[in-house]
Ligand SMILES: Cc1cc2nc3c(=O)[nH]c(=O)nc-3n(C[C@H](O)[C@H](O)[C@H](O)COP(=O)(O)OP(=O)(O)OC[C@H]3O[C@@H](n4cnc5c(N)ncnc54)[C@H](O)[C@@H]3O)c2cc1C
């Protein structure tokens with residue numbers, strides 16, 4: 001059976017749910033060890049040990065790993081990967097930043113955004129903004145390096161008994177010419193866009209930052225996360241981490257409601273795994289209606305408050 | 314300081330991409346081709362660095378077919394100083410593209426390499442990171458802001474959690490996101506001027522790279538279509554439909 005090394009994503013305190021999703025993909029490929037790179041991250045290693053499918057957790061705890069700097073993490077992963085047939089990471093900005101750097105150090109190609117495992121060397125992945133699905137095979141006896149498209153895999157459950165955590169040291173020269181300065185998270189205490197069951201999103205049609213409050217209010221009523229089109233982010237209505245689509249987040253909630261979003265392919269690729277898609281747009285010809293399960297043509301400024309009210313009782 | 318920008322010729326982002334009948338490729342004949350949108354932003358960023366007096370030369374390079382000269386000419390019309398085409402009709406995947414760009418880095422010794430964060434055809438999001446690894450230099454990927462002074466570069470990165478700031482020493486590889494800038498419009502006289510700018514063509518097979526293993530393409534298919542939905546005509550009917558689907 002193939003051996004798989006799965007790179008855990010975390011923020012120093014909490015294991016990101018992207019790891020539990022990528023684990024589902026990893027388990028389809030072989031026996032999985034999880035690697036946690038961090039500084040003062042015993043808690044994260046412990047959480048990783050409770051993932052279903054984890055055989056062991058390798059914990060590389062050192063000050064240099066305090067922040068996710070690809071140039072620092074890649075040589076460590078390249079060294080660890082030599083013992084494994086497969087190296088996998090979630091296809092989040094974290095995994096996308098680091099993994100190609102490891103692949104290049106090892107001189108092997110990378111499969112980005114694995115959406116389906118066909119067999120141990122063959123995978124499906126989206127290209128052309130999700131308009132085309134391609135099947136690719138890793139040649140010969142090449143090591144398999146890939147990122148798992150988060151929305152394509154359900155998170156694994158917790159394990160019955162936790163896996164062993166091994167603190168290890170890795171021999172690697174770590175560069176010092178990248179300095180991590182800070183993270184400006186817009187966060188707040190709303191549900192996380194990539195794991196929420198419900199998402200309410202707004203586009204250019206919302207018209208202003210102030211009007212976006214209507215979206216936030218409906219979201220609060222539904223316990224939903226808030227998303228946006230690129231046009232809404234570009235216009236400064238909401239921060240970049242709310243962007244959904246080809247160059248934003250790929251999401252798979254049970255319910256997605258879009259207000260004032262036209263449905264450009266680059267946006268639709270981010271939501272096509274949603275359970276139920278609802279579109280509200282004043283233009284009956286808007287392309288989003290082609291993919292919507294439920295469409296309502298009308299003025300969002302009239303519909304949003306009405307809907308909020310209707311859901312209130 | 315020289316700035317090297319890697320650009321890729323891709324199907325224009327407005328085209329609805331079709332798969333050929335055999336399922337072996339997407340239809341490229343008679344389809345509008347453009348500079349990858351992210352790479353246009355990389356070119357613009359390089360031009361602004363030069364215009365701020367922080368670089369003397371902007372070199373644009375592509376690995377691709379002879380027809381990619383068009384995209385290089387467009388970048389020259391935007392204001393790049395010279396262009397290099399590593400010509401090949403072969404499919405060049407990210408690791409091979411990164412190795413080829415590394416050859417140009419060795420030859421040109423740029424202080425900065427700017428690439429797009431991803432090519433909108435293969436959506437790989439790999440080349441910049443791979444080049445940085447081979448060059449053993451820092452990388453700042455997915456950037457939407459940059460500030461260059463005294464050989465240090467501060468970059469703002471768009472990450473899932475928000476905006477991250479890193480500082481890298483030069484030389485470095487940057488990959489740019491869409492919000493970094495808005496590329497300038499190319500004016501008619503610039504297109505005329507660009508015709509006289511140097512464009513060097515080098516056979517890809519002559520640059521002596523170790524051709525890395527590439528992924529085998531077994532076929533292309535359309536994504537599963539979502540089945541047609543319903544239209545409702547009131548908020549009341551919408552709520553009823555949502556209840557029907559069991560999502561409330
Ligand atoms: C390389 C590349 C990558 C991209 N990546 C992404 C991405 O990741 N995510 C993304 O979203 N986009 C992305 N885009 C941009 C995409 O092509 C579209 O431009 C964008 O999605 C449009 O956003 P929108 O639907 O909000 O705006 P518009 O297309 O302007 O649509 C606004 C809609 O609001 C409706 N409207 C206006 N007023 C009202 C009202 N009062 N009531 C009801 N409806 C109203 C209008 O009828 C219209 O349909 C990308 C583009 C490129 C080139």
Ligand SMILES: Nc1ncnc2c1ncn2[C@@H]1O[C@H](COP(=O)(O)O)[C@@H](O)[C@H]1O
Pocket residue numbers: 319320321349351352355374375376377405407410427428429430431432433435436437438439440441
């Ligand atoms: N054939 C190529 N020629 C020049 N630059 C390229 C080529 N392929 C990719 N790039 C650069 O690498 C970036 C990322 O591409 P990719 O990793 O394929 O998504 C692109 O935005 C380009 O800047």
